Amino acid sequence: MRITIIGTGYVGLVTGACLAELGNDVFCLDVDQKKIDVLNAGGIPIHEPGLAEVVARNRGYGRLKFSTDIEAAVQHGDVQFIAVGTPPDEDGSADLQYVLAAARNIGRHMRDFKVVVDKSTVPVGTADRVRAAIREELDKRAEKLGFSVVSNPEFLKEGAAVEDFMRPDRIVIGCDDDAEGEQARRVMRKLYAPFNRNHERTFWMDVRSAEFTKYAANAMLATRISFMNEMANLADRVGADIEAVRQGIGSDPRIGYSFLYAGCGYGGSCFPKDVQALERTAREYDQDLLILRAVEQVNNHQKYILGRKIVERFGEDLAGRHFAVWGLAFKPNTDDMREAPARVLLQELVSRGATVAVYDPVAMDEAKRVLALDFDGKPDLLSRIRFSETPDDAAQDADALVIVTEWKAFRSPDFERLKRQLKAPVIFDGRNLFEPEVMSDSGIEYHGIGRSAAVRA
Template structure:
């Protein structure tokens, strides 16, 4: 089948490359000519493991191409996926749908009859209705269908998630559009990936409900970690103990400095706004958002406490800046609030991250970026593990300690055991243990 992907950012590029790898003919369209030129030169705009090779393989096979010409790209397409950004809108936290609606207006005049228009971007409930209205108003005689097909990709594992999904959600009541979507995803049926057909509005809400629930699990175990510290319990034992209950499950029960990234912060806020607008408040999600925001700065104070309560004039080394490993994404990363808390307290911050320093330097210009964990720790009074990159799981602890002036290590991801850290001469503090 022929597919056009409007938007070649994270979702559009990964989805387009994976569809092409299934054997479909895919073109990714973007207004950013520089980005398209880079993609044609196999330069990825994001860091995602394996993406560059996947793109190159399918470009070489002539199944994947990139263009700025929307009208030409949509000719003969069976489906057009809208995969543009929906960032939080300034002021109220609602999803900014201006890019989605602009794309809808443009494609209204360019798509062929019987084209399926698919919202792949994360959009509030009712967005599909508005996309359909925009297209129908611009082209009243056109036969088309608007379908919701939310993505459930984890940064750092997106290709595997796309090719081996837990489920594929498709929201439409139009039977011929269902058949088109079945044909697009048929290669996944060999993996027995379930395809769930729902109404369009149910599909839109599934995405937000899923992310809000996962954010709730993260926030719950973080609060249990705080309680464990007060009671002398071990949050990792608690996590295992409740996670072995198959009604709960073990995923997203790892205590840490709070959630960040491109999805959870944005989607929980958008869900709150949708609920408020419809006079159906979601109090649990409200509490999750507030608790997560407070936690990030609390982690900065935890580092200050490890310094004896006074950070003025002291140097702190942060290991890891991105919100999670295997990505260069700094959006709403806990490190941002942690750094600000440390700077407000008068500390100097040096940092290292395997992939995120270029992005981080734009957001945190006061932080000194270094070329290794050991360089960051040089002369430091404390070192804090913020992101659980594999590169930090087997550090030479003796070398790290000898580089430092102080002896404090704060492990915000519980990567290490206290006995091995203390044996290397550190004063060790972790989360919920």
């Protein structure tokens, strides 16, 4: 099939590459010429395991092309995937300007029937706005061409996006029930047929329900994270071990183990943005989502938990103190720094007078970019942050090591060497990578999240 992908970010690039891997002829469009130049030169503008190989293979086969030519992109695909960004607006709502611009371009240049697929995460009712934008452009041209707008939200985890796309646990598709919608349903069924050979993974529904499904899924996962973080903070106070609690409740099949790990808060491009957007949608309908409001408040609070633990240990004034920070990206296997807890921690440490040496396996360049923005106009504070080439280099002569991202490379360090590198053997573990008993046996002062009982034990 002939497919057009509008937008070559995380979602668009993964979607385009994986659909090409299945044998489709895919045209990826982006208005960012630099990004297209990188892709055409064989580079990848994001870090995503396995993606570079899929892109290279399908460019070599001639099934995957990249361009800024809008008209050619619209002419190419019978199916037009809109996979552009929907950043949060000032009021927390999803900014749809890029989605609607893509829709208008489709309306300006289409010459035959198109299935227009909203792949971006968009609020309920966006398909109506996309449909209206396309129709308005067709009316300007006095064209009566048919089209149908479909909702097909993505469920891709950064760091495992290629695997998630190629082996989906579910495919959600929302179609209209008119004649054009039935035609779109046949097209989408054919497109996703390779994923349904062993068993049916597609959930068919109306468009608004599909749009809502994506937000509800992310809101549920964010809720589980904030719930466990709140329980962890209480566990520290009452003398319980949150890891024991996690195993105890996770063994209940009604609960399960996923997204029950306590830590220093969630970040990234999805959960913070989508929770806010869903709350904004609720307000438009005079609803107050009390649980989600609390989820967001808990997460914002949790991003300061490591800073508070450090202050409790070393005092309010950190002048003269030096800390090592391992992990900057909001999660492992990505260089994404959006809403990353490390950004909050670094702001707090340097504003209290400390210096910091930081290390991340892949996010160093992106960290330099975003931290320059975070500390814009405050060069004296930014100068307190040193970017290290190795974890050992970061740890050298630090008053304590702080772990913010749970990279596999951090899970089994040489603790004896680490003790020699640090001024004092102190670790603040924002992801509970280590067992308190092991730390105690190693002679390391250990501060986890919700693990005070295990430390005392």
